[in-house]
Structures are given as C-alpha cells and as structure tokens.
Amino acid sequence: MAKKSPADRLIRRAAKSPIFSTLAFAAILFFMYADTLISGLSTKNYDILQPPQMTSNPAVEGQGQVQLPLTLNSTVLTVGITERKIEEEVENEDPLIPPPKASIEERMEWFRGKLPELEILKSNRLSEKFHGRVLELFNNNCSAQFFMVWLSTAQSFGPREFLAVDSLFSASPDGCLLILSSSMDSPKGYRLLKPLLDRGSNILAVTPDLPFLVKNTPAEAWLDELKSGNMDPGSIPLFNHLSDLIRLAVLYKYGGVYLDTDFIFVKDLSGLRNAIGAQSINPATKKWTRLNGAVMIFDIYHPLLVNFLQEYATTFNGNRWGHNGPYLVSRVLERVRDKPEYNITIFPPKAFYPVDWIKIAKLFKKPETEADEKWAEETLVDISSGSYTVHLWNKRSRELKIEEGSVMARLTADHCNICEHIYDP
Template identity: 55%
Template structure:
C-alpha cells in the first residue's frame, strides 16, 4: 500500500509540474486521436452499420465464440515440458511442477465429482455419453459443438457428461446453455482422477507419476490422461465414450461392449488396428481393467497413440477372445479414413463431383445401417471449411438440431 501511495504522489508531482500548454496539447491530441478513430469507423464500419440498421442479431455460435474467447485463465499448461530434455531432466521438471497440476490431486470441487455424476445419471438417461475436454473453454469451437449437436439429434433422451475442469465454469455453462434451453441433458464436471483410478490397475501408475518415478514423456500429458480417463469413466459408470470430432449419424442404443476397427487387412478381412475415439461398454466390464493394466505397465509418453489406439489393439489381440467384446468394421465409426476426409469438405465444381457427393451421401446415410458415426480426424480436417453443397454440409444439415454456423 505504501509503495502504491509513493507512485501516486510521484505522478501527482509530475502532473503538477507540467506547463498548462502541455496539458492542453495532451487533451487536444487525445481528441484528434478519437476523432480520427471515429472517422475510420465511419468508413470501415459500413458492414456493422448495415447490421444495426437491419436489427442484426448475432448467431448462436457468434455468441458462443464471444463468451469462450473471454476464457483466458488456462492458457498455460504446466504439464508440457520444454523440448530437448533428457528423461531424467523431464522427470525432475515435472516433479517440481506437480503442485500446479490440479487434475492429479483432489480438491473440494473434485471431491464432488462422484456425487454430481450419480445425480446427473439418475435423471432418466436413455443412453449415457461421455466426452473429455482438457483445453481452455475458449477452444471449444464450432466443430466441437457440432459433435454434441448431432448427438442429441440421434439421442434426444440421452445424457452427455463432459469431463472437464475448464468447461465446468460459468463460461462453459453459457456455451452449453443453448442445448440446456432446448431440454437436453448435458453437464460439464470437473474430474477427480485419484477417485477414478482408485482400486484399479491405473492407481499405481498415477502414484508413480506423482512421485516422479514415471516419465510423463514429451507428448502433452493431457492427451494421455484423456486416454486413461475414458477407460476409468466407462468402467465406473458404463456408457459411450466419444471424441469431440465425431458426427453422429445413427442411434447407438443397440450397441454394447463394442470397439471400432480403424483398419482391416485387405486379404484376410480381419481388423489390424483399433481406435479409441468411440467406445461402448457396460459398467465394470473386465476388459477395461485389462486396458488400464496395460496402460499402467507399458505406459510410454514418447510414442503417439501408444497408450490409446495401439493399447487397445495390443490387448485385444492378446486377450480379446476371452471377453464378450464386439469389434465393429471400420465403416461403423471410421467410414472415411484419414487421407480422404478432406474431400468431404470440398464444394463441388463439376458434374462428376456432384455425382460423387450424391453417391457418398447415400453410402454414409445407408449402408445397411452399419454406419453409426463419422470421425472427422480433427488433426487433419480442423482447418478445412465446410463447402457449400459438400458432403459435410449435407450430413450436418441432415443430422443437427441447432444447425448454426456450420460453414466454420
């Protein structure tokens, strides 16, 4: 307080010593600046003025984006180490920052997690869905909102729980409010990771990580925590896990204890790689314990996908036949592969392209009812715009509820 008073007195002394003409100049310059700014707004703000004259109302997504853009409280991630550290240096770096990593511990808020989940899931859910979101709420954009939009089109009586500290906030609530206003059941809830792994094979892994005995690797830890949390949530509560870059095309109600194959051997027609972007499991299914055991024993934070899709692939090849688990063909959740997804965003320019779009839509919306969702491979497609008349435009319009700002 004393230092602030000193600064105040210094400024007061400085201002009192300025000649009157200098103060007049400052005031006059300020007036000129705002006058120039006003003139600039007159010439560059024609579009805004036109909107005002037409009683312009922002779209839902513009409101969502404006609200989300204010969320700057989680821009830094204490779990991402500097590059080029050795394994020992990285472990020591991470150990020093453990107090900042809230998700690895329990707080008054996280301890409410289980009670909030039970209360939410007891509200008469036709089917239970889960997503995980570790990024700041300001990054929960149009594409992510679209996944929820199409989910409730196919499952109006379903419940969606978003496991997220950043979305479990006033700002996150307002992002989801358009869905709540329509009567859909969606809740963002801060996770309690120690509770989720308690009495599971992953408990030892978490303790090892917190004690500095486990190398988190150079891949951002939230990605691997997401791999783990989806397993623990399904084990504790049962239901359907979804990534946020999924368009839902069909009702999931008939699916039980299912994983989707990402690829198959063209010769044998047997699956080769599984993917964990969509998983459907009963509560306490034993294969989930095997997945968590594999996660704990073989964790490698330096190989992309090692603790996710490749983990499921390893375990299912080893013990999958011992359990009642259905491996669905790639068309179930991954009907368009990584290398071809960009074509579905493209606006048709010639007759041949329009013909191909019609054929693709017939396949995606039909195919004997074997296609449940379309994975968008967000790392490849997130910068692509939805072209008018494209496959994506038609799919979204056919399967959305709110359907705003789909061309983002």
C-alpha cells in the same frame, strides 16, 4: 499562433472549474472499474447446487450396479457450473508441454517442479463432488450414458466440438452426456453449452476427480508413481495421456459410451453394448488390423476395461503418440481376440470411421466436377445406410471450412438441432 475560438476559451475556463475537475475524476473512476462491476454482476447466477444424498457408493466399493438417487433436481444441468467464487473468468493453461530436446533426467526434474500446478492430478473441494453430480445427471431416465473428455481450455471448445454435441443429441435425444472438463465446468463453459441446455438436453460439464476414478483399479499405483515425480512423463503433453486414462476409468466406473469430440453422429448408439470400432481391416482376410478408441461402448466393470487399465499402467510410454490410446486398445484386443468370455463386438470401419483420414478433406469441399458430385452422392448414401458416426480426424480437418454443397454441409444440415456456425472451421 492560431487564434483561439470562443469555444476553445470556454473549454479552458471550464477545465479550471472545481466542478469540472470533480466530474472528470468521477468519469475516470467509472471507466476504470466498469469491467469489474459488470464481471461481478455476470457471475451472480452461477451458484452451485449441493448434490443429492447418496444411498451408496458402489463405484468405490465395487459392488454391482450404481444405485442412483431417487429424485432429480430440475436444475441439475447447472449444478456443475462452479463452486468457486469467481470474480473474473480465468482460463486454464494449454496442455503442459515439456521443454524440447530435454533428456529424461532434465524432463523429470522439470516435471517435479511443475507437479504443484497440476490440479488435475489431485482431488479438491469441487472435484470431490464429481460422483454425486454424475449420479444426479444419470438419474434422468437416460437412454444411454455418454462421456466426452475435454482437457483443453473452454475458449478452444469451438464450432467443431459444439457440432459433435449437437449432432449427438440429434441422434440420441434422450441420452445424457457428461463432459469431463474443469475448463468447461465454469461460466464460460455454461454459456457455450446454453443453447443445448435451453432445448432440454441432458448435458453436464464436471471437473473430474482422477484419484477417485482410478481408485481400486490397476492405474491407481501408476498415478501415485506419477505424482511422486519418479516417472518420466514423456515428450508428448501429459494431458493427451491423461485423456486416454480418464476415458478408460470413467467407463469402468459407470459404464456407457465414450466418444471423442470430432464426430458427427448419424444414428442412435443407445442400443449398442460392449463394442469397439476397427479403423482398418485386411482387404483379403477381412480381419481388423487397427482398432480405435475414439468410440468405446462398455458395460460397467467390464473385464476388458481392467485389461486396458492394466496395460496402461504397465506399458505407459509418454514419448509415443497413440501408444496409450488407440495402439493400446489394439494390443489388448489382439491378445484376447478369440476369447468369447469378453463378449466384445468389433464393428467394421464403416460403422464409426467410414471416411479414412487420408480422404477426410474431400468431405469439406464443394463438388466441382461430375465425378466429384457422384462421389459425394455415393458417400452420403453409404454413410446414411451403414454408419453410426463420421469421425472427422480432427488434426487433419481442424482448419478446414465446410463449403456449401459439400458432403459435410449436407450431413450437418441433416444431423444437427441448432446448426449454428456450421461453416466455421
């Protein structure tokens, strides 16, 4: 056996001491509860502010324009952080994914069992404050009312999404952005948006109230049927379809500009009204062949939005990607294409979708040849001269990194304020 050193013998004697045992026990307790103590301290600054008193609720009553409250609390941008007493930060689960290869009957039975967990289909104490919080934000002398929908986790709101919001305020510094999201309406979401809030950007993440948004619209009966459990939710995650519905309903109730979260914004959209962008056109006739709802601009209560909501409710199909989104917009506009009373402008692809999804990866690559460099220069000039936005076709570019010297790197540098982590995917 190895001979014990004097230091070893000293430690063994100390270990038998009652004082040593007490100190060791106290240390163990400290490490066990340190996270809880720190978590409790970190949430003290997230008290909810009460919304202002409303003079009327025309979005519910269907009367004219929305009447806004007279004053705006200077801390309105922190109103939506949370009303819940949060001791630990808990993320929402990923979008509900139905069991694979299930029959319609099996899927409906599964969905009925999941209905109690779907908070987004209900009103609660926090979501019922939705209308008041929206009005308070939009009373801030907005040049335009912008909307985004985020039904994924706050954790997945990454550099790409932050870039979209950052570039939006670079192009429209006086705009107001509402992010409809329960996950971003949290301490985690606040921390993600704080760099923009610190710059004075008018941005607020709010838990949406879906029953309120569809009330007195053609989609109200559809939501009731879904909640009854007597409807096939489809094989595609339901949250994808709910995002399609929320964007239509919020535009109808408030009017403004809806935007997906995978854009770079090049020019101010505040001056546009009642507009949708074409994704593709017929080269011979120059008429659009497919529209896209990733950018939609409408006045409050626009009749075309009623048509969209009616189409959603009567032709809902949860098994086909895009059926309730971009394909829906195209179907309805095809029917009213030549009716002047809708007063709708269809912008060419160059306005919002200047780079096709097939070529989007090239935007992220550093030019390697003289031909590549020429294409990059021409693309930058083309975008700068005729585009309001650049759609990044998220599924096609999500994992791509922005290489230094690429078109994306140069676009980002020209159209962001904070420009953090721009080379992260």
